[in-house]
Amino acid sequence: MRLAPLLIVLLSALPAAAAEPIRLGLLxxxxxxxxxxxxxSHRLDDVHGIQVRxxxxxxxxxxxVALLGGTVDAVVGDWLWVSRQRAMGHDLTFVPWVGMTGALLVPEASPVRTLADLAGRKLGVAGGPLDKSWLLLRALAARRHGMDLxxxxxxxxxxPPLLAQQLEAGRLDALLTFWPSAVPxxxxxxxxxxxxxxxxxxLGLETPxxxxxWIFHSGWAASHRAEIEAFRRAEAETRTLMCAPGFDWTGLDRLTRANDARTRExxxxxxxxxxxxMADLDSARRLYALLAELGGEELVGPSPVLQPGTFW
Known part of the structure; x- marks a missing residue:
């Protein structure tokens, strides 16, 4: 009986069982x-009781391939792809991470001031003919100018890097690209x-x-709800930290490839x-219908409507 207190001390000194890591597939x-x-680096995953790998x-x-094959638990992507996969029998679902981002750029001295001014000019489009930004830009040109862009x-x-080089060399008159490529x-x-x-x-979608x-399997989510919620809290705290005055973005230069203060900012x-x-489902359905009309089955797959369960 006298060994019991010592045993308790020894057991309390042992490390807690490691939580199952969340495997994130990142580009x-x-x-x-x-x-x-x-x-x-700030151990915010530890603070929230999770391990991020x-x-x-x-x-x-x-x-x-990694997500559908089960070698990662979650990847970053868009909810149109999730709806397409659900229509094909996969149990994927989605939680928001970032909004729609991208920019249409022209040289500073360019005479192009409106979308109508692009007629007959050379336009670079990052991401290909089914890129969502390109489809939305086409819809906007039709709305503003009755123009088939x-x-x-x-x-x-x-x-994006190749098109950026062509824009700088003067071989393009304008470039539609993702926001990280627009910054430099x-x-x-x-x-x-x-x-x-x-x-x-x-286009009439006030709350897009x-x-x-983040995309993951619904089945995995059902058994990892606490970890997902903890991850989202850790994410929110991380973003607050990164966007707070005084956060040193030079520590991310290895990843951003920024080499000057203006690019870093x-x-x-x-x-x-x-x-x-928050995801507004009515707005999502309307946006899906618009993009499905422009991109067709090649973009959204066999379903002309947003699949139930697309948003977690």
Missing amino acids: AFGTAQWEIETMR PQELAGKDSAA DRAVNKSYGA LEAKGFRRLLDVAAIPAE PPLIG GYRAGFCAGMPG
């Missing part, structure tokens, strides 16, 4: 990397003609749902502007 140099790196993936196709411009699709171009003096985030409201978020501003709101 190399993607903006989610910035957040997860900050979360882990990032796994670097090569691209969107690799992320899809797809036919009115000479399009070049490609990766703006730092070099290129002018933002239009912000993609402003398009939905002009965040397009990008552009990344900070863009990241902090993308904080998600």
Whole structure:
């Protein structure tokens, strides 16, 4: 009996059983990397009682394979893809992470002032013909000017770095690209003609749902609800930290590849502007219908309507 107190002391000194890690599939140099790196370096996952284990993936196709194959628990993507996968029998679901982001850029001295001025000009489009920003831009051109932008411009699709080089070399008159790729171009003096985030409201979608978020299996979520909620709290605290005055963004230069204060501030501003709101299902259904009309089955798959359960 006299050994009992000593046994209690020894047992209390043992480390607690490690929580099952959340395996996150992250694209190399993607903006989610910035957040997860900050979360882990400040041990905010530990604070919230979870372990986050990032796994670097090569691209969107690799992320899809990893998630569907079960080698990661969650990846970053958009809810249109989730709805498409649900229509095909996969039990994926989505929680918001960032809103719609992207920009249409032109050289500072360009005579292009409106979308109508793009007619007959060379436009670079990052992400390909089914990129959501490109589809929304086409819808906006039709609304503003009765213009079929797809036919009115000479399009070049490609990766953001390649298109950025072509814009700088004068081989493109304008570039529609993702916001992280727009920041260094703006730092070099290129002018933002239009912000993609402003398009939905002009199309009658006053409360557009965040397009990008975390995607995971509903079955996995059912048995990891507490971990998901803890992760979301850790995420919110991480973003608050990163967007607070005085946070040192130079510590992320390895990931952002920023090499000057203006570019670094552009990344900070863009990241902090993308904080998600609540998902409005009615607005999501209307946006889905619009994009389905423009992108067709190639974009949304076999379902003409947003699938139930798309949003967690």
